[in-house]
Amino acid sequence: MKITMGSIPIYRQIIDYFELEIASGSLEPGEKIDSIRNLAQQFKVNPNTVQKALLELERDNYIYTDRTNGKFVTENEEIITGLKKMLIERFATEFIKGISRLGFTKEEVLHMVSEAWEVVYE
Amino acid sequence: MNNIIEIKHLNKNYGKYDILKDVNLNLDQGKIVGLCGPNGAGKTTLIKILSGLLRAYEGEVLVDGQPIGKNSKALISYLPDIHYFDDSITAKKADSLYKDMYADYDSQIFLELLEKMKLDYDQPLKKMSKGMKEKFQLALCLSRQAEIYLIDEPIAGVDPASRDLIIETILGTYHEDALIIISTHLIQDIEAVLDEVIFLKEGEVMLHENCDELRERTGQSVNEVFREVFRWSEN
Amino acid sequence: MVGKLIKHEFLDSRKSFMPVIGLIFGSTLVLTIFVKTSLQNNSMAFVNSILLLIFFGMSVAIAVMSLMAMIDLLYKSIYNKNGYRLFTLPVKSWEIVAAKIIVTFIWGIIIGLITFITFTIFLVIVTNGADTVKLIGSLMSYVISELELRFIAASLISFISSNIITITILLFVGSMMNSAYVQNRRGLKTFILYLVITSIVTRITAGFTLNQNILDIIFQETVIINPGILEGFDPLVDGWHHLFTINTWVDGMQVMLKVAFLELIISGLFVFGTIWFWDNKLEVID
Numbered sequence: 158m159k160i161t162m163g164s165i166p167i168y169r170q171i172i173d174y175f176e177l178e179i180a181s182g183s184l185e186p187g188e189k190i191d192s193i194r195n196l197a198q199q200f201k202v203n204p205n206t207v208q209k210a211l212l213e214l215e216r217d218n219y220i221y222t223d224r225t226n227g228k229f230v231t232e233n234e235e236i237i238t239g240l241k242k243m244l245i246e247r248f249a250t251e252f253i254k255g256i257s258r259l260g261f262t263k264e265e266v267l268h269m270v271s272e273a274w275e276v277v278y279e
Numbered sequence: 280m281n282n283i284i285e286i287k288h289l290n291k292n293y294g295k296y297d298i299l300k301d302v303n304l305n306l307d308q309g310k311i312v313g314l315c316g317p318n319g320a321g322k323t324t325l326i327k328i329l330s331g332l333l334r335a336y337e338g339e340v341l342v343d344g345q346p347i348g349k350n351s352k353a354l355i356s357y358l359p360d361i362h363y364f365d366d367s368i369t370a371k372k373a374d375s376l377y378k379d380m381y382a383d384y385d386s387q388i389f390l391e392l393l394e395k396m397k398l399d400y401d402q403p404l405k406k407m408s409k410g411m412k413e414k415f416q417l418a419l420c421l422s423r424q425a426e427i428y429l430i431d432e433p434i435a436g437v438d439p440a441s442r443d444l445i446i447e448t449i450l451g452t453y454h455e456d457a458l459i460i461i462s463t464h465l466i467q468d469i470e471a472v473l474d475e476v477i478f479l480k481e482g483e484v485m486l487h488e489n490c491d492e493l494r495e496r497t498g499q500s501v502n503e504v505f506r507e508v509f510r511w512s513e514n
Numbered sequence: 515m516v517g518k519l520i521k522h523e524f525l526d527s528r529k530s531f532m533p534v535i536g537l538i539f540g541s542t543l544v545l546t547i548f549v550k551t552s553l554q555n556n557s558m559a560f561v562n563s564i565l566l567l568i569f570f571g572m573s574v575a576i577a578v579m580s581l582m583a584m585i586d587l588l589y590k591s592i593y594n595k596n597g598y599r600l601f602t603l604p605v606k607s608w609e610i611v612a613a614k615i616i617v618t619f620i621w622g623i624i625i626g627l628i629t630f631i632t633f634t635i636f637l638v639i640v641t642n643g644a645d646t647v648k649l650i651g652s653l654m655s656y657v658i659s660e661l662e663l664r665f666i667a668a669s670l671i672s673f674i675s676s677n678i679i680t681i682t683i684l685l686f687v688g689s690m691m692n693s694a695y696v697q698n699r700r701g702l703k704t705f706i707l708y709l710v711i712t713s714i715v716t717r718i719t720a721g722f723t724l725n726q727n728i729l730d731i732i733f734q735e736t737v738i739i740n741p742g743i744l745e746g747f748d749p750l751v752d753g754w755h756h757l758f759t760i761n762t763w764v765d766g767m768q769v770m771l772k773v774a775f776l777e778l779i780i781s782g783l784f785v786f787g788t789i790w791f792w793d794n795k796l797e798v799i800d
Contacts, residue, residue: 163500166491166495198447203311205309206471293694293697327798331602331796332598332601332602332797333796334794335797348606348793350604363595363800364595365595380515380518381604
């Protein structure tokens, strides 16, 4: 994943990355998460930034720390489902706000989304 | 975390040239700090004072509460921006020297880094390309599990691919809870790695701030703030 | 820590001193061949002269390279690029000074021993005699017995002190010229100041030893009057005293010791000066 220096703070980009990985199942429930040092190396960011991101992910219960201080993806299906919903809502809201200046109605937009879906998955 | 480096009213001149003017800095352990400024701002001078190569200055410099001397040198792993080894030196000789002289040196890490960087244990420095020499020195510097790392311009004059390797290596090998000071004028490449940043302009500290706070305060990247402060075009 | 420092300083300086040792072997070899071939027929005379020239050339080279090796050890290996390594090592300044002095002496001893050994081998080869070794041995023990232990001790101390003062002058001047007080042409200024200080110090110490008898080698009158007596003379049987005796002057020895003491004190001052400059005014620039 490429970190960009823009309006989104780095730690938030890391959180977003993990949220998507967990929601999509790329990171499976119960899977071990790499060490902070390795993640920092991978993303090429400051380890404290990684730690901050992981802390927030843990606060939201998407990951947890076990006795050995290793971090793991939650195994709680409900939480993961909740995360997926949260992400879809977030993307949807962004999308809706993003096209708001184009002046289409809700029905027109839904119809175009439906058509675009066919194109993507044909 | 206490201040492992305390600098109070530091002034340094070379003859009639004032290089550092009333520098005051307090730096904590466990942070990666960028020392940023254009060439000639005094970055290398500041680093050389910390590492013990420049002993004539006014003001007070304390490393772990002590003045510069044998003890501070044992805590600091310094990577200069020049090639400071004799051309005939090999990794083997450097390994032996560091094993003997530095208690915090880990030969194992050095050997692993050499392998990662595809450097030969027995090859003399004079047979290495410039890039290889720099990687060699970096490997040696990072193989010490020091309390303070002073890294002077590690990525200037290096191709972009190697820059990534260097940053990754620093992040992967440094002693946790160490203070790392990276001096550079190429902020863009390194911004994401920094906890704090110091702007040095013509020997004076313009700014010393946590990067996240700086970004939040100004709404810009550190690089953008830097370019404003120094009115510099992209490098 | 000093021990480790000495080890590495020694290893690093090998590069500068090996040529000297190589030349000592080489020049002795050339000399040996020269002597051997000069005993043969005249068609070799041309080669013979060339060999002599080569020998002289090599001898000069030995002197020059020894000097350069000293400069490397006591100046070049300390400053500029090398300063980045030396002055970031976790050692105290006095440890560096001590290591440099000790390594200089180690090389001095090595070179002295090698010179002695190669020259002995040369003599043995050239004189075709196993006796040669015995002769040298007996000559040495005779000289030692004539000189008395205390005189030898005094000479040794004097030798050490005069070397130490040379070393410490160079270290001190180097430290001064690589301080914040001097920005450019450091090497040249070091050289000049070295000469100045050395001549001043020499003037001081020479003042004591001038017109002072220390040692006389007296050849037996009988030999001087009639050298023919030496025919059939075998020192191993007859004894060296038939050829010469050595007289030492107690006064002279005392003066030698006084001068040595003075030199050591002055060296001590220079050592303090070096350490002060390194700790307070050092400026390593590349």
